[in-house]
Amino acid sequence: MGQGGPDTLGHLPAALAACGVAPEAIGTVLVSHMHSDHTGGLTGPDGAIRFPNAELVLPEAEAAYWLSEAEAARAPEGRRRGFQAAKALAASYGDRVRFAGEGEVAPGIEAISAPGHTPGHTAFQVFSGGRSLLIWGDVVHLPAVQFPRPEAGMVFDIDGEMARATRRRILDRVAAERSLVAGMHLEFPALGHVRRDGAGFAWVPEPWSAAS
Ligand SMILES: [Zn+2]
Structure with a gap:
């Protein structure tokens, strides 16, 4: 979820540390969908990426929707922030984003x-x-x-x-x-x-x- 939610959420960095996993050790992040309660923890409050060595794998159909200006323009008001967050996430990971379809996405x-x-x-x-x-x-x-x-x-x-x-x-x-x-x-x-x-x-x- 990242920051901005209730206190029970946003503890991914601490949870990973408790597992002994450093953010630098994460090589691939698989995104199920681009709702911010699933992607909010991938960037810090300043928009910096939390996993500097990770490739961000976005489902093609998901990216085609959330990163489309046309879809954003016709979306209901309540979904606008979601489009902005998706765009910001993709921009933060930049050339570390990979688009994937069905089938094997990682070994x-x-x-x-x-x-x-x-x-x-x-x-x-x-x-x-x-x-x-x-x-x-x-x-x-x-x-x-x-x-x-x-x-x-x-x-x-x-x-x-x-x-x-x-x-x-x-x-x-x-x-x-x-x-x-x-x-x-x-x-x-x-x-x-x-x-x-x-x-x-x-x-x-x-x-x-x-x-x-
Ligand atoms: Zn959802």
Whole structure:
């Protein structure tokens, strides 16, 4: 989120330090979508980039929307600041920005198009040691509502119908494949599995363990 939000947010630098990861050690940043609660921490208060050695990977369809002057001009008032923030972010990273479509975006990491919440909203599946983790961005915002009723939308979805279809498709897929999933608006530990439950789905949290 970066600065400007509630006190509970904006602690990415401290959290990375606690993991023993220096900002200079980050080589790639994958952006699921360009809402500022997902990208705000990539620059400091002065607009300087927080990860000086990182390439910033933006989904092509996402950049095509948020970096378009024409889209910005016809967007509703409430979305204008989002366009400004997206433009500022891309400018800050300059020639460190890479635009990517679906498929492998980094070694062992695949981009999966998940549009609706934003036009180029993208999930990432990370493969390692025979296991995988799907990081699905904002496919689910309100776990208590949207797992049992995946048809329920969210005011921030730019295309509500498409977001609904995407949510249903991804939930169907991860339930069938029993994928390990992480999402930004899920409750702690924000890591787990999805199972079918009646006409909807249910969340099965994966407790953290020191061994894994
Ligand atoms: Zn979002």
